[in-house]
Amino acid sequence: MRKIRKALALALCLGMTLALLAACGPADTGTGTAPGGAGTSTAPPQQPGAPVGTGDGDLTEAAPDEPDVVFAEHIDVILPNENFAVLNPLSPAANSTATDMVFILIHDRLLERNPDTGEYLPALARDWNTEDYQTFVFNLREDVFFHNGDQFTAQDVINTVELAREIGAGSQGAAQWAPIETNRAIDEFTIEIVLGAVNVDFYFNLTIPAAGILNRRAIEEDSENGTWIGTGAFIVTEFLSNDLTRLARNDNYWNTDRNILTPTMTIRFVPEMGVRAVRLQSGDSQISFGTGSEDIPLFQADPEYFNIVPHTFNSLTGISFNMNDPLMADYYFRKAVMHAANRVDIAYFAAGDWAMPACNLPDGSIWGFQTEFRNNNIPIIEFDQELARDYLMRSSYNGETIQIAAAIATAINGAQALQEQLRQVGISAYIQEMDTPGLNAYMLDPQGGSQIVFHSLAMNLSSSSYRLAFYPGGPQNRMHYDNPEVSRMLVEAATMTDTNARRDHFLRIQEIVFADAPFFNMYHRVNPVVAVNGLGGVGLTAENRQIDLREIFLIVD
Amino acid sequence: MIRYILIRFLWLIPIIICVSLIVFSLMELAPGNAIDAMLSEDLTPEARQELIRRFNLDRPMIYRYGVYMFNLVQGDLGVSDVTGLSVWREFIVRLPNTLVLSFTALIIGAAIAIPLGIIAAMKAGSLVDNAVTVVSLVGVSIPVFWLGLLLILAFSLHFGWLPSGGYEHGIRSLLLPALCSSFALMANAARQTRSNMLEVFKADYLRTARAKGVPERVVIRKHALGNAWIPIITAIGSSLSVQLAGSVVVESVFAWPGIGRLAADAVTARDVTLTTGVVIMTSILYVLVQLIVDVLYAFVDPRVKAQYLSASKKRRRAA
Numbered sequence: 001m002r003k004i005r006k007a008l009a010l011a012l013c014l015g016m017t018l019a020l021l022a023a024c025g026p027a028d029t030g031t032g033t034a035p036g037g038a039g040t041s042t043a044p045p046q047q048p049g050a051p052v053g054t055g056d057g058d059l060t061e062a063a064p065d066e067p068d069v070v071f072a073e074h075i076d077v078i079l080p081n082e083n084f085a086v087l088n089p090l091s092p093a094a095n096s097t098a099t100d101m102v103f104i105l106i107h108d109r110l111l112e113r114n115p116d117t118g119e120y121l122p123a124l125a126r127d128w129n130t131e132d133y134q135t136f137v138f139n140l141r142e143d144v145f146f147h148n149g150d151q152f153t154a155q156d157v158i159n160t161v162e163l164a165r166e167i168g169a170g171s172q173g174a175a176q177w178a179p180i181e182t183n184r185a186i187d188e189f190t191i192e193i194v195l196g197a198v199n200v201d202f203y204f205n206l207t208i209p210a211a212g213i214l215n216r217r218a219i220e221e222d223s224e225n226g227t228w229i230g231t232g233a234f235i236v237t238e239f240l241s242n243d244l245t246r247l248a249r250n251d252n253y254w255n256t257d258r259n260i261l262t263p264t265m266t267i268r269f270v271p272e273m274g275v276r277a278v279r280l281q282s283g284d285s286q287i288s289f290g291t292g293s294e295d296i297p298l299f300q301a302d303p304e305y306f307n308i309v310p311h312t313f314n315s316l317t318g319i320s321f322n323m324n325d326p327l328m329a330d331y332y333f334r335k336a337v338m339h340a341a342n343r344v345d346i347a348y349f350a351a352g353d354w355a356m357p358a359c360n361l362p363d364g365s366i367w368g369f370q371t372e373f374r375n376n377n378i379p380i381i382e383f384d385q386e387l388a389r390d391y392l393m394r395s396s397y398n399g400e401t402i403q404i405a406a407a408i409a410t411a412i413n414g415a416q417a418l419q420e421q422l423r424q425v426g427i428s429a430y431i432q433e434m435d436t437p438g439l440n441a442y443m444l445d446p447q448g449g450s451q452i453v454f455h456s457l458a459m460n461l462s463s464s465s466y467r468l469a470f471y472p473g474g475p476q477n478r479m480h481y482d483n484p485e486v487s488r489m490l491v492e493a494a495t496m497t498d499t500n501a502r503r504d505h506f507l508r509i510q511e512i513v514f515a516d517a518p519f520f521n522m523y524h525r526v527n528p529v530v531a532v533n534g535l536g537g538v539g540l541t542a543e544n545r546q547i548d549l550r551e552i553f554l555i556v557d
Numbered sequence: 558m559i560r561y562i563l564i565r566f567l568w569l570i571p572i573i574i575c576v577s578l579i580v581f582s583l584m585e586l587a588p589g590n591a592i593d594a595m596l597s598e599d600l601t602p603e604a605r606q607e608l609i610r611r612f613n614l615d616r617p618m619i620y621r622y623g624v625y626m627f628n629l630v631q632g633d634l635g636v637s638d639v640t641g642l643s644v645w646r647e648f649i650v651r652l653p654n655t656l657v658l659s660f661t662a663l664i665i666g667a668a669i670a671i672p673l674g675i676i677a678a679m680k681a682g683s684l685v686d687n688a689v690t691v692v693s694l695v696g697v698s699i700p701v702f703w704l705g706l707l708l709i710l711a712f713s714l715h716f717g718w719l720p721s722g723g724y725e726h727g728i729r730s731l732l733l734p735a736l737c738s739s740f741a742l743m744a745n746a747a748r749q750t751r752s753n754m755l756e757v758f759k760a761d762y763l764r765t766a767r768a769k770g771v772p773e774r775v776v777i778r779k780h781a782l783g784n785a786w787i788p789i790i791t792a793i794g795s796s797l798s799v800q801l802a803g804s805v806v807v808e809s810v811f812a813w814p815g816i817g818r819l820a821a822d823a824v825t826a827r828d829v830t831l832t833t834g835v836v837i838m839t840s841i842l843y844v845l846v847q848l849i850v851d852v853l854y855a856f857v858d859p860r861v862k863a864q865y866l867s868a869s870k871k872r873r874r875a876a
Contacts, residue, residue, distance in 0.1 A: 083595075083822075083826065085595075085639050085640050085822075085826065086639075086640045086641070086642075088640075088641070091639075091640065091641055092592070092595045092600065092604075092608060093595040093639045093640055093641075093826075095595055095596070169604055169607040169608060169611065170592070170600050170604040170605065170607065170608040174604075175600075175601070175604070224641075224642050224643070224646070240650070240814050241640055241642065241647065241822075242818070242822045243812070243814040243818075244723070244814075266725075268723065268812065269812075270722060270812050271809040271810075271812060271818070272706075272809055272810050272812070274706055275706070275709060275721055275722055275810060275811075275812065278709050278710065278713060278714050278721045279721050279722065281714055282713045282714045282717060282720075282721050283717075284713070284720055284721050284722070284723075434588060435589075435825065436589075436593075436594065437587075437588070437589030437590065437591075437593040437594035437596075437825075437826070437827045438587070438588035438589045438593070439589075440589055440593035440594070440596045441588050441589035441590065441593040442588060442589075444593070444596075473601075473602035475596055475600045475601075475605075
């Protein structure tokens, strides 16, 4: 009897241990097979340039103009998995898609931009002009009021610029106003802005969500919450840092062209990924920008109720080589790594179906796929293990183990795939996992840093944003890239008023950077946006910082 | 008693110094700082330098710690490095949520655990006792994270009775996180009650009471439970302290905006000022709860009360 009990206890212990080990293993993300594998792709083939995913609906469609349609009184929105610490465009912490999404709702900018055509559209500025891209005159609307009742005037633009200088150091908001040298109100609704130098990107700056116009009186009365006061379509009724924002429709909104159909909205951050899916399934939330790719099959199985739309980001995910490191500064070694990497497998291993391998685009440009002046003649660096071995032989590599740093889960998955592919050509590598602040500190340290970092090059639709990546000291320049010719051209580009000359300039920059090869493009992230059927009016553009929910609606009947 | 309470409060001073120093040191050791955490795409090297100066990151840690402590003795917990909002405000906005969650969990846990423990002890070795023991073991072993997800799947998704998270639906929002938090507390308290009651049941005075014909109900309530209270209160007090310090897991699973999530977010964002402020405040809460537990001992156990009284009499005589 005692022996039987002992055997049972042992079996139970073994069973529990195995169960624990099984639970500690990676979740089945549907990737199926290991990355790499003798030069063959394990991922399903994809159409070149086409966003992947299964969404057949369109969240961007406008509300039907039918009298008997009933819209929801409230919509609950789940934010992307990003920080949501402040509602202050002049805070350095306001640097996420999540905060920009709310800024578009509560603040208005002088101009907006048609994401498809690149055309600038009137917003708080009725019209505008410049002759030299240094002095700008904006005629402002006269029928706009802030949420606290103050009328919007030219003085508010001046105040916003002053506030940016006083309290906005390091913020996105202040960066947009930084080129301004002087400004003056010509009259109550006309303002003249003079920049320190010619800057053809200034109009673009004004369309950034963090460049909303603020109300100085509100900020002086309440330094913590005064930045919530804008002229936007929605009014903040409650904000809890990294948790939620409650919004109510601004019934006095000036822009009557916009169809603001939803009276109240809650925009929330849900920390636990699994709970985001449950919230959608239980009807607690109606749209999620932060659903994990592993939860998507739950919604695909219920097409009667859910709509899944792939939102492809313009930004590129890839690897930066630390050019300060002697081995990484070796061109042949970098080329060896590039040819050893199978981007299709890496993308698939990192995010399953929810990534678009960069090699599926018609060219090998390191520009975002919708960034202006994309050079379509940049050749694709092909996956070729023989060529990789050849480059490796010519390099200074001596069998040392190189470091690949990565922070977020998808990048770590991608780095692991790359690690295996490098092993196949004879390069030994290990993954240095860290969190985002650690990675940023590590990579920006000019004396140290990882040899390779797997990360996202967050770029917007303006070519000038590449100055942040390829100019020495730029916050995105994790490769410590410093090519004097590129630096000079990047600075010059901002002053070139001739569009054709500017285009040529940027095309040339891409050629030089491609030849230097400090960065290797892997894939564009595709975020699955999940919404209940009947929801629409969502402004989704390739620029993930410009998600516009002002006209969101949900048909309930 | 008052002297004892005062001494306990004075102990807060070295506790705060130690806790703040440890937090500062650990945050210093962690790679990156608040600027790295909120690294903006538009952060120029010049702006970065300005932020470094603003946060005194160009100064040694001991200088920053000195400035922090100088402000702290004036009652100023500072402003968050990341949000620029007052640390006190950030804490106080979330404190009621944590208090409500903790005390509800305590009430649910204690209300179920104590009767269960007593019944298990009274029927020691029976099926009921074994069932209580198994449930307690499960309660102690089950990961809170997993239990939370199960509760959400059952009550929010399957039955649709309760919201899956947030705090805006009042008591309906509270029930699931409170139930989840109370589970471990319940398991601990039930086990503690059972074992203490079993100890007390062996005591001579209970046999004497029964021999004198005292009804079993009175024997249990007055004589047995009265003597088993102290370890039970200790167990519940410890669990409550942990809850008040913020249950990061429960608050994250249920998107409950409490102190635990605030602290976790602050650490992730390398927000030294907010992290230190929250840890100091939760340390004070922890000490307060332990003090209340100590004071409660005197109420439930006349022997402890007598100790306090005799000590105070001795002092008076000596004076």
